[in-house]
Amino acid sequence: MISIEQANQEALKRINSAEPFLVDVKYAKDVLPGMDKMTIGHAGPPIQWENMCGPLKGAIIGAIRYEGLAATEEEAEALAASGKIKFVSNHSLGAVGPMTGMITYSMPLYEVKNETFGNYGYCTFNEGLGKVMRFGANDDEVIDRLKWLEKSLAPAMKKALELSGPINLKVITAQALAMGDEMHQRNIAASSLFARVIMPYIVKVVEDKDELEKITKFITSNDQFYLNIAMALGKATMDPVKNIEGSTVVTAMSRNGTNFGIKVSGLGDRWFEAPVLMPQGLFFPGYSLDDANPDMGDSTIVETFGIGGFTMGAAPAVVRFVGAASVQAAINYTRDMVEITVGKSPHYQMPNMDFEGAPTAIDIRKVVETGILPVINTGMAHKKPGVGQVGAGIVNAPMDCFTQAIMAFAEMIDEKENSEAVTV
Numbered sequence: 067m068i069s070i071e072q073a074n075q076e077a078l079k080r081i082n083s084a085e086p087f088l089v090d091v092k093y094a095k096d097v098l099p100g101m102d103k104m105t106i107g108h109a110g111p112p113i114q115w116e117n118m119c120g121p122l123k124g125a126i127i128g129a130i131r132y133e134g135l136a137a138t139e140e141e142a143e144a145l146a147a148s149g150k151i152k153f154v155s156n157h158s159l160g161a162v163g164p165m166t167g168m169i170t171y172s173m174p175l176y177e178v179k180n181e182t183f184g185n186y187g188y189c190t191f192n193e194g195l196g197k198v199m200r201f202g203a204n205d206d207e208v209i210d211r212l213k214w215l216e217k218s219l220a221p222a223m224k225k226a227l228e229l230s231g232p233i234n235l236k237v238i239t240a241q242a243l244a245m246g247d248e249m250h251q252r253n254i255a256a257s258s259l260f261a262r263v264i265m266p267y268i269v270k271v272v273e274d275k276d277e278l279e280k281i282t283k284f285i286t287s288n289d290q291f292y293l294n295i296a297m298a299l300g301k302a303t304m305d306p307v308k309n310i311e312g313s314t315v316v317t318a319m320s321r322n323g324t325n326f327g328i329k330v331s332g333l334g335d336r337w338f339e340a341p342v343l344m345p346q347g348l349f350f351p352g353y354s355l356d357d358a359n360p361d362m363g364d365s366t367i368v369e370t371f372g373i374g375g376f377t378m379g380a381a382p383a384v385v386r387f388v389g390a391a392s393v394q395a396a397i398n399y400t401r402d403m404v405e406i407t408v409g410k411s412p413h414y415q416m417p418n419m420d421f422e423g424a425p426t427a428i429d430i431r432k433v434v435e436t437g438i439l440p441v442i443n444t445g446m447a448h449k450k451p452g453v454g455q456v457g458a459g460i461v462n463a464p465m466d467c468f469t470q471a472i473m474a475f476a477e478m479i480d481e482k483e484n485s486e487a488v489t490v
Contacts, residue, residue: 070431073312077331078408078427080310081371084303085181087232088295091224095171097188098159102171103133107156109167109364110322111337115147119323121202121359124451125166126151128204132212133170139204155337157318157329160305161188162297162364165200165447166323173212174220178235178298180306187301191215191223192294194284196455200363201447203454219281226267233263235299236413242292243373243424244417248381249296250365250374251443251458256292261285293365300367307331307427314475315408316428319370319440319463323362323447328467330430333474340466345444347459348386359449361461366442372411372426375441375460376403380416380424384443399441399460400425406432406440430475433468 094101101107106129108122115123127142130151136142145151156163163169168190175188193211197203227233239249242256249256265282272278285291308317313331320327327337342361349355368374378384379400382393400416403425410423428440439462446457 068312070312070314073310073332074315074408074427074429077307077310077313077315080183080307081303081426082409082411082413083182084236084306086178086187086235086299086302087181088176088227088235088298089179089232090177090227091220092175092177092188094161094169094173094175097175097177097186098161098169100154101159103135104150105152105154105171106130107154107159107161107163107167107169108322109156109163109165109362110320111325111327111339112153112155112158113322113324114153115151117324119359119362120449120451121447121453122166122323122362124202124204124453125168125199126153127451128199128208129168129170131204132209133172155320156364157320159188160186160301162301162320162367163190163200164192164293164297164365165363165445166202167364168199172216174216176295176298178295178302179232180302183306185302185305187298187303187305189294189298189301191219192288192291194288195290198454201445201453201455202359202451204452218277219284222268222272222281223264225271226264229267229270230264233260235295238263238292239296239299239373240413240415243377243380243414246381246383248374248377248384248443250293250368251445252381252384253292253296254289256296257289260292260295296373297365297367300371303371304367309334314430316370316430319366319428319442320364321361321366323359326361326464326467328430328463328471330471330475333471333478336474338467338470338474340464340470343461343464345446345459345461347446347457349446349457350455353448353456357448357456358446361442361444362447363444365444366463369440369442370428372407372424373414375443376400376407377414377416377424378441378443379419382418402438403441405436406438430468430471433465434472437465439463439465
């Protein structure tokens, strides 16, 4: 049997050799398996309506109305609770979504191709900050914005990509990291770099002057615009790392507001879950910790391949936004992540840390042995449905996910050794 070290080096090699390109815009109904009007993709491991947190329920109510399945919130809630809606984890669809992670039949998705392995990753469009569906908001303003994304921005982006050709996301991400982004809570540089690439083509394909102005303003004024692209990049990067025999590398981390889940390469498609933790950070005026929901979202896919909280040391400007004690504390977070990963990225480098590569490929053995937990930069949603974002902060993955995975891995090895002994 291949050694764990060899298997983990193979996992690291696959991560570092990924070549993610933004190639197209597709609609969920056309590319996601089993997607129909009565299916809703959500962030995190699988969960049913009765166990969902407030913002996830709020987002689902909004998503049902967005698809025209109900006219009112009351009708939407009744439909959600009826058992007629199929709730599925985005990861099972080859996709990811931030916070509540809503993906429905009509939603446009970024399509990112990993040219090295030929696989694709998908993510929805970023809605902007504040009162948005990914944070559980669901009123008419939220739904109207989503419809505009579907019917105006997405078609324009698709036409622009047809002119531009594939866009190299590894280059943009590496440049943004050098400019002070960590690509989870700070995407200002990445969003600006992406706008510089795509806007010359947007200008060519949008004929209506007023609509062009609206699209331009939305792209250039949304500091988090690139987050969803980085997430699709992460999904396309990490999927080829799955199912490496003997590997203890984490291939996915995600949360649904109730449970945090991880997947491990050598353990297949199984989720290892534990209750999510509460982020610690800063709140928008008028809100406090009492208002916040526990951690949620698929956006932890970025930490899984080594950016986000793992490269906080390269993003001094994010420190105050997420409530870190100091720039040195952010650097210390990154140093800690080196202790629980297999290696470093040769592409995603941190200039203020002597161009050290981002710590990459989380090893469940090292997490359990050191007691150091993966650190995540995250937004915070109000715990009540329909309100939206209330702040941003830092949170850790729960240790129980990793101890469960270690035990399952040990059991698998024992079974394999016993089977081989019997065969001999």
